[in-house]
Amino acid sequence: MLSNFxxxxxxxxxxxxxxxxxxxxxxxxxxxxxxxxNIWRKETLNTKIKSIFTFNWIPSEDLIQTASKETLNQAIYGYETDYNEGLFKINSWHNSQHWNLEDLTEFDKKKSESLDALTILIRTSHRRLTSNSLHISIAKRAEFICVLLHPMVVKIPVTSVIHYVDIHSAFAFNEIRKANFPNADDLISYIYELQFIQQKIALSLHELVYLIDYAEKNKSNSLLIKAELSSISEVETIFAYLKASIEKTIVIIGLTFGIKNLETKKTHKSKIDALIKDIPQRVKELFYYEFVFNFISSESLDSLNNHRTGILHKKGISDLQPHSYLGKKSEENPLKKMFSVIMQQHAINSAVLIGTYAMLTDELVRLVPPDISPFDIPY
Structure with a gap:
C-alpha cells in the first residue's frame, strides 16, 4: 500500500x-x-531514500529490463520447454526491424487485426486463470523443430508457442503479397482460418481445464454433474478442431507448392498422394519433411477420428460417454486421460505447423530474398 501511495x-x-x-x-x-x-520494492535502500527526499524516482533500467523479460516470459514466451530464450531473441530482433506493410489489402488488415485481438483475449484469460499443463512444451516434445523458428523470422515470424503457434500475421500476409505469390488470396485465407482454429483450440483447452478442476472439487457424491457433460462436449469440439487443423495444413502445403484443388479430393489418402507426387525433390530432402508427412498421414487422422466420431462407442468403452462418469469419483473419470491425449496431439499439430510455415518461408525467400545476411538472424 505504501509503495502504491x-x-x-x-x-x-x-x-x-x-x-x-x-x-x-x-x-x-x-x-x-x-x-x-514491484520495481520500487527491488530498488536499493539508497535509491529509495534519495527518491523520497527529492520527490523524484527514476526506475533503474536494469530492474525494468529484468521485470519486462519476466513479464514477457510469463505472458508470451513461457519457460525453457516453450523455447522462451530463443523466441525472446527472435522477437527482440524482429521488433528492432522497420516493418513495411504497404502490400496488405484492407481485408488482410482486418484478418490480422482480428487474430491479434483474439491473441490478447487468450493472454488475458491466462493472466486470470492458467495452468502449466496448458503449455504445449514444444521444445520438450519436438526440440529439433525449434531451430526452424530462427530463419522463419524473415518471412513468417512466430511470436509464441506457449499455447499454440502464434505468428505476426500482418507481417506474414504482407510478405506473401510482396512476393506476388501464386494463389495469394487462397493462401492467406487458409492461414487465417488455420490460425483461428489454433486460437479456438487454445480457448477450448483453457475452458476444459477449468471444467476438469471444477468437477474434481464439486462432484462429491453426485452421480453425474453438468461440468462433466460440458467437458465431454468440449473434448469432442477440440478433436474436431484438431482434425480441421490437419486438413487446413495439408491445403496450405499444397498451395505453397502450387498443388491446387486438394480440398476437392474425396479421401485423405488421395490428398496426401497428390502432395507427395508433386512436391519438389528439394523439399523432400529437408530434415523435417518426413516428420511433417508422417503426422499428416491417414493413420494420424484415423486416430483422431476414432475419438471424434465415436467408433469405439459400439463396444461401450468410449471415454466420451456418460456411463464412464456415472457414479465415479472425479479422479477416476477419463477426463485427465483425454486431456493428455489432446495436448499430445495439439503439440504434434503445432510442430507440424511450424514445419509447414518453414516450407512456405523457403518459397517466399526464393521469390523475394530478404535484404539481410543469414548471419544477422539471431541464433
Missing part, C-alpha cells in the same frame, strides 16, 4: 510502465507492462 502521489508515476521489445516503436510492436510497485 508513493508512486501515485509522491513520484507521480503510472502504476504500470510500458516497455517496448526491440528498438523500433511501430504499430504491432510487442509491449511489456511491468508493475511500478
Amino acid at each position: 508513493l508512486i501515485k502521489h509522491i513520484f507521480r508515476q503510472e502504476p504500470e510502465i510500458g516497455i517496448f521489445l526491440g528498438t523500433v516503436k511501430q504499430k504491432g510492436s510487442t509491449i511489456a507492462y511491468v508493475n511500478s510497485a
Whole structure:
C-alpha cells in the first residue's frame, strides 16, 4: 500500500510502465507492462531514500529490463520447454526491424487485426486463470523443430508457442503479397482460418481445464454433474478442431507448392498422394519433411477420428460417454486421460505447423530474398 501511495502521489508515476521489445516503436510492436510497485520494492535502500527526499524516482533500467523479460516470459514466451530464450531473441530482433506493410489489402488488415485481438483475449484469460499443463512444451516434445523458428523470422515470424503457434500475421500476409505469390488470396485465407482454429483450440483447452478442476472439487457424491457433460462436449469440439487443423495444413502445403484443388479430393489418402507426387525433390530432402508427412498421414487422422466420431462407442468403452462418469469419483473419470491425449496431439499439430510455415518461408525467400545476411538472424 505504501509503495502504491508513493508512486501515485509522491513520484507521480503510472502504476504500470510500458516497455517496448526491440528498438523500433511501430504499430504491432510487442509491449511489456511491468508493475511500478514491484520495481520500487527491488530498488536499493539508497535509491529509495534519495527518491523520497527529492520527490523524484527514476526506475533503474536494469530492474525494468529484468521485470519486462519476466513479464514477457510469463505472458508470451513461457519457460525453457516453450523455447522462451530463443523466441525472446527472435522477437527482440524482429521488433528492432522497420516493418513495411504497404502490400496488405484492407481485408488482410482486418484478418490480422482480428487474430491479434483474439491473441490478447487468450493472454488475458491466462493472466486470470492458467495452468502449466496448458503449455504445449514444444521444445520438450519436438526440440529439433525449434531451430526452424530462427530463419522463419524473415518471412513468417512466430511470436509464441506457449499455447499454440502464434505468428505476426500482418507481417506474414504482407510478405506473401510482396512476393506476388501464386494463389495469394487462397493462401492467406487458409492461414487465417488455420490460425483461428489454433486460437479456438487454445480457448477450448483453457475452458476444459477449468471444467476438469471444477468437477474434481464439486462432484462429491453426485452421480453425474453438468461440468462433466460440458467437458465431454468440449473434448469432442477440440478433436474436431484438431482434425480441421490437419486438413487446413495439408491445403496450405499444397498451395505453397502450387498443388491446387486438394480440398476437392474425396479421401485423405488421395490428398496426401497428390502432395507427395508433386512436391519438389528439394523439399523432400529437408530434415523435417518426413516428420511433417508422417503426422499428416491417414493413420494420424484415423486416430483422431476414432475419438471424434465415436467408433469405439459400439463396444461401450468410449471415454466420451456418460456411463464412464456415472457414479465415479472425479479422479477416476477419463477426463485427465483425454486431456493428455489432446495436448499430445495439439503439440504434434503445432510442430507440424511450424514445419509447414518453414516450407512456405523457403518459397517466399526464393521469390523475394530478404535484404539481410543469414548471419544477422539471431541464433
